[in-house]
Amino acid sequence: MNTGDITFRTRKWVRPEDLNANGTLFGGSLLRWIDEEAAIYAIVQLGNGKAVTKYMSEINFVSSAVLGDLIEMGLTATAFGRTSLTMRAEVRNIFTRESILTVEKIVFVNLGEDGKPAPHGYDSITYDRDRIPVKIANAQN
Ligand SMILES: CC(C)(COP(=O)(O)OP(=O)(O)OC[C@H]1O[C@@H](n2cnc3c(N)ncnc32)[C@H](O)[C@@H]1OP(=O)(O)O)[C@@H](O)C(=O)NCCC(=O)NCCS
Numbered sequence: 150m151n152t153g154d155i156t157f158r159t160r161k162w163v164r165p166e167d168l169n170a171n172g173t174l175f176g177g178s179l180l181r182w183i184d185e186e187a188a189i190y191a192i193v194q195l196g197n198g199k200a201v202t203k204y205m206s207e208i209n210f211v212s213s214a215v216l217g218d219l220i221e222m223g224l225t226a227t228a229f230g231r232t233s234l235t236m237r238a239e240v241r242n243i244f245t246r247e248s249i250l251t252v253e254k255i256v257f258v259n260l261g262e263d264g265k266p267a268p269h270g271y272d273s274i275t276y277d278r279d280r281i282p283v284k285i286a287n288a289q290n
Contacts, residue, residue, distance in 0.1 A: 155239050157223035159186055163214050173213035174220075179250060180208070182222060183238050190224045191234050191257035195269040196280030199260040203233065206254035212247050219243040224255075226274050232259050232266035 159182070161167075167178040184202055191200040214220055221243050228235040238252040261267030271280070 155223035155225045155237070157221040157239075157241070159222045160243065161220050161222070163216055163218045163220065165216060168216060173215055174218070174249070176208075176210060179210075179240060183240065183250070183252065183255075186222050186224055187236055187238065187255045187257060190226075190236060191259075193278065193281060194226060194275060195234055195257075195259045195271060196282055197259050197267075197269065198282045199262075199264075200234070200257045201260060202255070203258045204254065204256040205252055207252075209251050210249070211251065212242070212249055214242055214249055220249060227254070229269070229272045231268050233257065234259070234269070234271075 161182055163174050167175055169175040187202065188200065192198055219242070220240055222238065222240045224236045224238050226234055227237050234257050236255045236257070238250075238255055239248060240250040241248050258266050259269040
C-alpha cells in the first residue's frame with residue numbers, strides 16, 4: 150500500500166509528573182500517550198470505536214526530553230490487514246526537532262460486537278473524517 154508521511158498531530162508538555170528518577174521524561178508516560186494516539190488513529194481509520202492494541206514492536210528511545218519541553222507525536226498506517234491495522238509511530242522534540250522515540254510496528258485489531266476480530270473492509274488511509282463511527286459522531290452533535 151501507499152503509506153502516508155507521518156503527520157505530527159498531538160503535542161504534549163513535559164510536566165513534573167511525567168519525569169523519571171533521572172529527571173527526564175518517563176518512558177511509561179510516553180508509551181501511554183503513544184498507545185492513546187494509536188487508538189484514536191485506528192478508530193478514525195477503521196471506523197470502529199472497538200479497536201484494541203494487539204502488538205508493539207521494539208521501542209527505540211532515541212533521546213530524552215526534560216521538564217518544560219514540548220513534544221509532538223505522529224503516526225502513519227503502514228499496512229491494512231483483514232482485521233488489523235499496522236502503524237508506525239514517531240515522537241520528536243518540538244524545540245530541537247530531535248527524535249525521541251520510534252516504534253516501527255503498532256498493530257491494532259478491529260473487534261466486532263462480540264469482542265472477536267472482525268474484518269474492517271479498508272485497504273488505504275483516509276485523510277478525512279468519513280469513517281468516524283456513527284455512534285461517536287452522533288454523541289458529539
Ligand atoms: C485482539 C484479540 C481479540 C486478537 O485475537 P487473536 O486470536 O490474536 O486474533 P487473530 O489470530 O484472528 O488475529 C487478529 C489479527 O491480529 C493479527 N495478529 C495477531 N497476532 C499478532 C502479532 N503477534 N503481531 C502482529 N499481528 C498479529 C493477525 O495477523 C490478524 O490480523 P489480520 O486479520 O489483519 O490478518 C486478542 O488477542 C485480545 O483480546 N488481546 C487483548 C487486547 C487488549 O486487551 N489490548 C489492550 C492492551 S492490554
